[in-house]
Amino acid sequence: MPTTASAPARRVLAAVALAAVFTTPLGAQSFDPAKDSPLTLLTAPPDPIAYLERRNQGFSLANAQNWAGAEPILEQLTRDYPRDGVNWVMLGSVKSRLDKPREAAAAYEKAASIIGWGDAYNARMYAAANHLAAGDRPRALELLRQYVFDDHTLLRQRLYDLREFAALRNDPEFRRITGHPDTTGWSRTEGWRHDIDYLYEELQRTSPDYRGRPLPAEVTRRYEELKRRVPQLSDAQLYLGMSRMLAPMKAGHTSLFQPTGSRYLPVRFYVFPEGLYIIGAEAGSEPLVGSRVVTIGTLPADEVMKRFDDAHSVDGPQVYLWQMAGLAATHVLAGVGAITRADTVSLVVEGPTGARRTVSLATLAEPPAGRQDRMVAPRGVPTPLYLSRLGEMHWELPMPEHDAMYVQMNNVNDSDETLAAFGRRLWTVLQEKKPHHLILDLRHNNGGNTSLYTELMRTIIAFSRKPNHDIYALIGRRTYSATGNFVTDLERWANPVFVGEPSGECCNFHGDPSHVTLPYSRIEGELSVVRWNLSRNVFDERHEMVPHMPVVLSAKDYFAGQDPALDAVFRMIERVRTAERSR
Template sequence: MKNITITSIILFLLININYTFSQTKNNTIESPLEYIHHRNEAISLVKNEKWQESIEILKNLTTQYQNDADLFYLLGLSYYETGQFTNAIMVLKKTLESGGTILTDIPTGSAPSNDIMIKIAKAYAEDGDKENALLWLQKGFASRYDEKPFLKGDAAFKDFIEDENFLALFGNDNQANITREETWVKDISYLENRINELHYSPYHAISKTELSKAILNLKTKIASLNDEQIIVELMKIVGSLGNGHNLIIPTSPNKDALKKLPVQFYQFSDGIFIVDAEIGFEKWIGYEVESIENTNAEEALQKTNAINARDNDMQTLWLGPYYLGLPDVLKGLGIVENANQVAITLKDRSGKSQKIIMNPVSWNFSDFPKMPKLKDKEQPLFLSKTEDPYWHKLIPENNSIYVQFNIVTQKETQTLKDFNIELRSQISKNKVHHLILDLRHNHGGNGSILPPMLKTIINFEIMNPDGNVFVLMGRETFSAAQNLLTDITKYTDAILVGEPSGSKPNHIGEAGWFKLPYSGLMGLISTQFHQTSKAEDNRNWIAPHIPVNALSTDYFNGNDKALNTIMEVIKSDKN
């Protein structure tokens, strides 16, 4: 028995050794110094879209060393961009065999494996191979490719536009004389398929049985509902998925898009107030909302959770007021009876209440609303440039620099990397002692470009051991901004000031698009799990070290209590 065991172990080891060697290639690098020089040269050529020049260098590099998927990826893109589609297919498949790549800032390219699958599908299409093009489209979609609606009109598939199999991938068919009820049934079925196709974990907040029941129930009620009511019911279904990147864009349908009230609500710690208004309704700015018809404001806010697929309760404060501004949503939640006339009871600063009637207006959704600028006062620093993705200002009297980071994107005039190079230069030149990073308006964006900002924060703390990093945060600190906040807390001793964050340290995120084939209704479904913190981190948010609530009186008086609190801490340190 002992001999059998030893023999089995030896056989097991031999099999695994052979398997290990089969996973790596026999590579011979002639000169390591020349290799790294040419590797850097090839990446530079690709980034400057000099595709033809990069091909010979990349071919030589991948011949010498075959374990670097990044190089196969760049070679595949270069072949594709020069019209060598057969070669592009072969090399991009090799990239996938090695597990793909995470390269960023590559023109015309996108690193996730599902994006590479779609690039292969495009290459097959350009090469006239419809069967394999459709096969690789299906593979990409099954791997949660997130830009599906925008592929239908892609130039690579121009010859497929009337192909039944191609159209079926997008939920379309050539059925003639289709009724309104039939179109909505097909749209609802397509949404169900897209949820299962896209969502990282569709049944973590609702069971498969419950979701199927809700979808079937809606299909049976179509004839008794108008289009706006169906949209609200679909918003409830998406809301039941239970994490913050799931939503429907209410102005996206081909017809009967949802309208909104002519005012913007905001939840402060002392109540819900009107903070912005359309022309003709400006006089109501500054009024507190006591009730919407017969439902008090706080109860109405909590009811929006039925359609607000949130990561935590801070998203109720952030997005709940937005949903309160949609009359059809109010009707669908049982708050109002008539979506065309909404009765709201308002209270002024003296405590006097009055009931007014508001009628909805048409609009186009562009983004979830931010805290607006003040109408009749000088803007406090944190509201002065909210439209600018990132900017900084020296505060010499406190030996500080204020950095506002409003969206994780690249400006055309200055990349985030270049901004951080400038920022580090200003910090060094002016001997800055305290760095204040404001993430209160940041809903996220392209998380792959965050490293330069994180490096700046870490570098500042290392180079200024007697100084402080402060981070202003709150309900709108979400998605990629949440990831940055989580990393800052992992790698630095930053002092956090404000409200709890709008998401979790570990959360289901990203955003895969869907477009319903007949109504045109568009929305997003969560596609990836972000484990930015340790595996055991189950916090609902990151809490501030210095809590500062948002008061309406501070906002309307142009007072930034959170930033003022930081200045007080800095002054106390001086003493």
Template sequence: MYSSFLTHVATCLTFSSLFIAQPAKAESIRALTSTSEQAHVAQQQTVKSPVDYLNTRINALALVRSKNWQQALPQLQKLTRSYQDDGDTWYLLGLTQIQLAHYEQAIIALKKALSLGVNLTNVPTGSRPSNDIMIKIAGAYAALGKVDEANQWLSKSLSARYDERSSLANKGVFDSIKDNMQFQRLTGNYKDTSLTRDQQWNADLDFLLSEIKRLHVNEQASNNLDLITLANNLRSDIPKLTDQQIVFGMMQMIGRLGNGHNFIVPTFGEKGNFTRLPVQFYAFIDGLYIVDAEAEFSDLIGHKVTAFGQTPTAEAMAKVAEINPRDNEMQQLWLAPYYLAMPEVLAGLELSDASNEASITVENAQNMQKTIRLRGRTFEFRGFPTLPENNQKSPQYLQNVTKPYWYEVDKSNGILYVQFNAVAQMKTQSLAQFSAELIEKIKHGEVSHLVLDLRHNSGGNGSILPPLLKALIYFEAAKPAGKLFVVMGRNTFSAAQNLLTNIDSFTNAILVGEPSGSRPNHIGEAGRFRLPFSGVFGLVSSQFHQTSRAEDHRIWIAPHMPVLPDSTSYFNGVDPAMKAIYSVLDKNVDGLSK
């Protein structure tokens, strides 16, 4: 499929896969279950008026969502007295009691919700996973001054893979116990100030290993022999390594976890932070190119990168696999260029002779080569990069990549183009409101076909996706003669992958572009950790997402129309994916039928 450049990368990766851990197997995955005090037995008493119950439930939920806690309270009390088998109503009651400082009652209600399970979303101050409910219970105990009970429930939540451990110490509800040593140890904020520099790094290494064991959904992940060997070697080498080299060693450890959603962000720490070259790389089918640069290096945009130091680019790309755990090899195309722009990574992979600068060989359009030396600069991590707007000519798909979602209608051909760049809510319009607007546009606008562009979308909050999926299904029902296209690629990851999987299952969409960046069923989520002494920040994948059928073992979702990004199209401002879609419509090719 790809050119010789990427064939070389694949060849090198064949070797690298011998020592990179493979994705976790399903039988090793542990379930995230609630921890209830006792089993809940279904109620046998009849609800007097099911219609009244339903109306009260709808009204109570609306009151909670509008934060009218005092008005919601009696209605939720009425609901839980009348019918005790709905975890959602107990959950709403517990959250309401917390807002009204009725902590004893809140604990009772939340424990009841925990025993039943909760499925509500879009609830202020709430989060439905059982480990989040446990944190609410711990907070209620802390507010009552019951330190031991608060720490006990914090410990339960952490054992259930609570993924925001690093933020617990900053939650106001725990202010009254923040000086308690057990609380500090549980939240990962305890620091022994008598430790030396090397002892502090050893303590951070121990914490990292414990967080991998606690968070990773594969309970055997921390027993990976390669991971243990790397950790032992790193421990021995700490006295002779720089802070940055130690962080790189930790990145090598994370690399052995073998699936996406595992990485270290080496820019947020108190020490050991990495730098970045003043250029951005992107892997097209015809090679790795510089697609963006700081002002003084803008003349390098459009140059092909042929080597890092003495190492050809394809080999350099393959080496990055050592620190890039992934769901499939599309993540190599996506993230390897990002890592290759860090001098500390280049030095760790032996692609550079210096820790803060690098030599790269570039080639211009006339095949003239030159070697340049670039120095790393401090930077802020703002998410993994997407293909930037072309400095000369930008097609539609590159013009609003920072906006989570937007659309426009081309009345000349009836195409409703929807770009969905992040699974996140906009302050001015929720995704549900946006989806409702799309439905109205389909009903009353001049819409014949719909294009959903997911090329820049690497995920977010998957719980907000259903309204958009419903809008796409509505389009197919309302416009049976129309065609639904979805454009996807290497960046289509995490929650965006979940949406793509559902689209693939429930619609007849024509998929256009590259294979997706993850699997239909994948290990995901983002269990955050922050090492106590260095402040190094990272993620460990903490949940398994079975979005497709249990037997779906695809490594990605493949396009029905393969359209791979090439440098010529990009630098000339051409969108080859939309060009292919226009061709389908011009030729009136039938869509897929499932």
């Protein structure tokens, strides 16, 4: 999902695409049954084909930046069929480009009365920008207040940096609206307390579950206690305390990122059934790979993990395991009480033979390169298939020996080959190879953009409709966000067999976060503003997809280069094939 906005005229087409994800326009939302005749709901252009042709022409001209050519056509469209809010959005965009801000603002406000004011089309923001350009500062501020506090936009702080609102940057009311207070002269205690207040207020403003009603009592209790204890706590403890304040929300995409100044252990952690292990290391620390972590600093590893879990807001509990890579940050370790100094950290580790030793690791000023929350191939053994091409967004491999096609999708995003193009090409490959089993590996996929997977889903659905075709979906703790929507749709439309660990999210969960920067500490984070539910049952309260064939990856199997989940699929396929041969 886009996380920023640009000039009203330039980004209208992106806004139109965004709307398809957030909401489906209901039409005639501006109809007032107390004033309007119901017969007005039955008006239509006299020639629907001519109307469609004009609409396509007007949109094409706007796309080609032929603003003067598009303007009269769009004006005609809004007269012929004023009920279509997208026509008004396009007209507002064109009017803005033609330096007619008053007319542009009026078009955006008309669009908003039909299809909504908020982030789906950002109509209120675009109207405010054009009112400001026309010299109507009070109306611009009024619309921005409504956009932030009534529409709960995810763009609050980003508004400050948009050049369309540059003239307002010294305005105290604009700074309040956009969350950019003047911090000059604040003491440390004042600054941290302001940050805690701001985070609490933003949580109330953005949460799709608690708008207009009190936050959970435990959130408020942790908030009040943390504010009271500010003078006694270190920066690291305050950082983790604010994360603990968020945790009772039980909402994904609601967290604080590692603050500036944190240092990092030169190792990569992963949780297996046997405990917390080191699966990767920087130069000089490679001998630690394969070791189980017994203690970190002064605390047992299990206690560190429990305290860290208490500072996470999640939908599905499997995410607690995924987030353990964050234990490599010294702000986290100091916050949970495991360490008192950040330049070195002591670990007690247990090697493959069971022997234990204490090591002291010098920390790094910057995190190691790459996503530290992603698995890496084990050393000293052949790289297993599921870890062989993690740098690719999506790829496929025919497996004729299993009468199968293996497909790995590692993000719901585009690469050199868009996800839509991959979905269409995969159908051609399936038609050519004619496998009876499709294996979808989603274990590394932590999300992206829900609107991008439509073509791939169509291919999967078409494959599933053929006789004797089976789909196996490999899922796990990192199957998250847009991939949570993907597995929900997969269950609804293609009836797969889910294999592996429960997913990080599915069905009924939080997403589409608003970026937040705390004014004093400058700690950044995100707060969810949307609750998704694509389930076939609107009352579905599941937050994780539980596998039909549960398989857990042990440390022993991982370091040996084994993939028990894929092996289970192969055994199941062979059982199906044997049964079919015996008929």
